[in-house]
Amino acid sequence: MYDFLLFVHVGSVMVYFLFHGAIASVTFALKRETSDGQRQALSSVLDRAYRVAPLALLTLVLSGILLGLLGRWWSDGWIWVSILALVVLAVFMFVVGGLYFDRRFEAVDDRPWAQQAQEGTATHRLVHHPLMDRHHAKIPLLLTASGVTVMGVILWLMMFKPF
Amino acid sequence: MYRWLVFLHVVSAFSFFLVHGATTAAMFRLKTERDPDRVRAVLGLRDLADRWMGLPLLGLLASGIALGFFGRWWGRGWVWTSIGILVLVGLLMSIIGRMYHMRVWEGLDPQGHPMRKGAPERPPATPEQLAAILATGRPWLLTGIGAVGMAIILWLMMFKPF
Numbered sequence: 001m002y003d004f005l006l007f008v009h010v011g012s013v014m015v016y017f018l019f020h021g022a023i024a025s026v027t028f029a030l031k032r033e034t035s036d037g038q039r040q041a042l043s044s045v046l047d048r049a050y051r052v053a054p055l056a057l058l059t060l061v062l063s064g065i066l067l068g069l070l071g072r073w074w075s076d077g078w079i080w081v082s083i084l085a086l087v088v089l090a091v092f093m094f095v096v097g098g099l100y101f102d103r104r105f106e107a108v109d110d111r112p113w114a115q116q117a118q119e120g121t122a123t124h125r126l127v128h129h130p131l132m133d134r135h136h137a138k139i140p141l142l143l144t145a146s147g148v149t150v151m152g153v154i155l156w157l158m159m160f161k162p163f
Numbered sequence: 164m165y166r167w168l169v170f171l172h173v174v175s176a177f178s179f180f181l182v183h184g185a186t187t188a189a190m191f192r193l194k195t196e197r198d199p200d201r202v203r204a205v206l207g208l209r210d211l212a213d214r215w216m217g218l219p220l221l222g223l224l225a226s227g228i229a230l231g232f233f234g235r236w237w238g239r240g241w242v243w244t245s246i247g248i249l250v251l252v253g254l255l256m257s258i259i260g261r262m263y264h265m266r267v268w269e270g271l272d273p274q275g276h277p278m279r280k281g282a283p284e285r286p287p288a289t290p291e292q293l294a295a296i297l298a299t300g301r302p303w304l305l306t307g308i309g310a311v312g313m314a315i316i317l318w319l320m321m322f323k324p325f
Contacts, residue, residue, distance in 0.1 A: 044195075
């Protein structure tokens, strides 16, 4: 049972990365696409990825919780450090990534851009924000580097269980 | 050393999936796009991912080969079955996915795409022709092949049944 859950856990990480990878690629592609049509097409790609990625994340979290119970890992330090690192990363991605996309897209009416992305009608704007104005071009790289580093640390903690 | 190689192998696999995500999303999106400008943006996304895919794949193969030696797995059946499935999935992905991608680029820009340099001069596809090319995409088939193939490989690597 434990091995099977581990299989599900690793499999769901792969699926999650597959869909999250689409989001990451769009952040880079947005830097060079200039027309509204091109940005709309990219926002539509984002929408599909945003719809499926949470399902994989849910499977990942559920199988992780079950693995913690079956393996009696909840009293170990590495599992709590992993969870903390995951939460910090998620908050960072949500805030910085959200600001980046907010600056890149504008809904054609009052609805959220994500909803309009679903219809392929979200258009482009440049929203001014001090942080974004200064570091905008570096945001995709910053997001990718922080994501890869933290996920590498979490993987190391899970594989080596050092404390 | 062996555990570090496994770590590197898993990191490479996860990185590969991260980069490959864009091509998967692009395949699905292309089925519904008809406007050449939008199609170009989605194809560009796929090209961006294509450029970076080799790096994690190289890490995956190099660490996998090294693991085979360190773990003395080369005499076992599961490792050869995994390689066979990986090659088969790679071939099918290339034939179905990459060829589709090339057909769409060729329709949009017969001479402009770097992989078609030197092709005979032809006008871009008409909207009807482009729609017909885009409709030939098989994203679900590719997803099914990839998901089943990767699940079997993961199972073989984790459970080493034979």
